[in-house]
Amino acid sequence: MSRTVYVNGDYVAEADAKISVFDRGFLFADGVYEVTSVLDGKLIDYDGHATRLQRSLDELEMAAPMPMEELLEVHREMVRLNNIDEGLVYLQITRGNPGDRDFAYPPADTKPSLVLFTQSKPGLSSNAAAEKGLSVISAPDMRWGRRDIKTVQLLYPSMAKMLAKAAGADDAWMVEDGFVTEGSSNNAYIVKGNTIVTRHLGNEILAGITRAAVLRFARESQMKVEERSFTVDEAKDADEAFVTSATTFVTPVVSIDGEQIGDGKQGSVAARLREIYIEESRKAAV
The missing domain is CATH 3.30.470.10 (Aminotransferase class 4, branched-chain amino acid transferase, N-terminal domain)
Incomplete structure (x- = not known):
C-alpha cells in the first residue's frame, strides 16, 4: 500500500x-x-x-x-x-x-x-534486537566539524555503515584523535564498574534526544554517569556497552573490532535503561 x-x-x-x-x-x-x-x-x-x-x-x-x-x-x-x-x-x-x-x-x-x-516498524519496542546485541567496528571519523547540527550530510556515516557490513559487523563507532565520537547513527556508551561513560557534548557529536532522556533516567536511578571521551581500548575492556538513538532506543553492543565486550551479552545496565526508557517514553508520548 x-x-x-x-x-x-x-x-x-x-x-x-x-x-x-x-x-x-x-x-x-x-x-x-x-x-x-x-x-x-x-x-x-x-x-x-x-x-x-x-x-x-x-x-x-x-x-x-x-x-x-x-x-x-x-x-x-x-x-x-x-x-x-x-x-x-x-x-x-x-x-x-x-x-x-x-x-x-x-x-x-x-x-x-x-x-x-x-x-x-512493527516490533520497534521488542527486546529481540536488544537481547542479541550489536557488533561494531572502529572507523576513522572523517565527517565535517559541525556534527552538533543535524544536517542531511550523511554520506560518510553511510560509508562507515558499509565498512561495518563488509567486515561482517552491524555498525561502526567513529574515532577521532584516538577517542570514540559516536556511532554512524547513534550515541555510544561504555559501562565500567558502576559507571556509565559517554562522550561529552560539543561540536564533535550530535546531542541525541534519546541520549538526554537515558542519561536523565540513569541519574534518577542513582547510576553514576561520566560525560567524557573514551578510547577503543577502554571499550574493549568495559563490562558492557550500548548505543542510543530514536530508532534503537537502548541497544547493547557486544563486540568491537571482533573482540567481545564483557560476557558478550546484553548487560544489566543497558537492559534496565531500555526498560525504563520505553516505559517512561510511553507515559509521556503525545
Missing part, C-alpha cells in the same frame, strides 16, 4: 511527491532533519526533537516553514493517515528552491522546503 507523504503543505501519495531539482537540499545537502519515534500511535519526545530542530535551523540561518506547534499537528496527521502504531516519522527541511544553482545562500525570503514521511 502506498504511503501518504507531506510535501510543502500537501498530503500526497508517495508516488506523486515531487521536489525541484534546484532544491538546495538536493544540490548542496543544505538541509536538516529529525526522526521521531512512534509507540502506540503516539510521538516520543516531540518537544525534544522540535527544540533541536529549531537549534539546527538557527545555526544554519534557515527559516522554519511553520511554528513547531503546527508541525506537531502535521506529525500527528501523518501517523493517522499511515496508521502507524510503532514506527518513525522522518522530517526534512531544506533551504528551498531559489531558482538556480549558486553556492551563496539565496535571499532570506526564499521559502524553505518541508517533507515528512513515515516508516512502519
Whole structure:
C-alpha cells in the first residue's frame, strides 16, 4: 500500500511527491532533519526533537516553514493517515528552491522546503534486537566539524555503515584523535564498574534526544554517569556497552573490532535503561 507523504503543505501519495531539482537540499545537502519515534500511535519526545530542530535551523540561518506547534499537528496527521502504531516519522527541511544553482545562500525570503514521511516498524519496542546485541567496528571519523547540527550530510556515516557490513559487523563507532565520537547513527556508551561513560557534548557529536532522556533516567536511578571521551581500548575492556538513538532506543553492543565486550551479552545496565526508557517514553508520548 502506498504511503501518504507531506510535501510543502500537501498530503500526497508517495508516488506523486515531487521536489525541484534546484532544491538546495538536493544540490548542496543544505538541509536538516529529525526522526521521531512512534509507540502506540503516539510521538516520543516531540518537544525534544522540535527544540533541536529549531537549534539546527538557527545555526544554519534557515527559516522554519511553520511554528513547531503546527508541525506537531502535521506529525500527528501523518501517523493517522499511515496508521502507524510503532514506527518513525522522518522530517526534512531544506533551504528551498531559489531558482538556480549558486553556492551563496539565496535571499532570506526564499521559502524553505518541508517533507515528512513515515516508516512502519512493527516490533520497534521488542527486546529481540536488544537481547542479541550489536557488533561494531572502529572507523576513522572523517565527517565535517559541525556534527552538533543535524544536517542531511550523511554520506560518510553511510560509508562507515558499509565498512561495518563488509567486515561482517552491524555498525561502526567513529574515532577521532584516538577517542570514540559516536556511532554512524547513534550515541555510544561504555559501562565500567558502576559507571556509565559517554562522550561529552560539543561540536564533535550530535546531542541525541534519546541520549538526554537515558542519561536523565540513569541519574534518577542513582547510576553514576561520566560525560567524557573514551578510547577503543577502554571499550574493549568495559563490562558492557550500548548505543542510543530514536530508532534503537537502548541497544547493547557486544563486540568491537571482533573482540567481545564483557560476557558478550546484553548487560544489566543497558537492559534496565531500555526498560525504563520505553516505559517512561510511553507515559509521556503525545
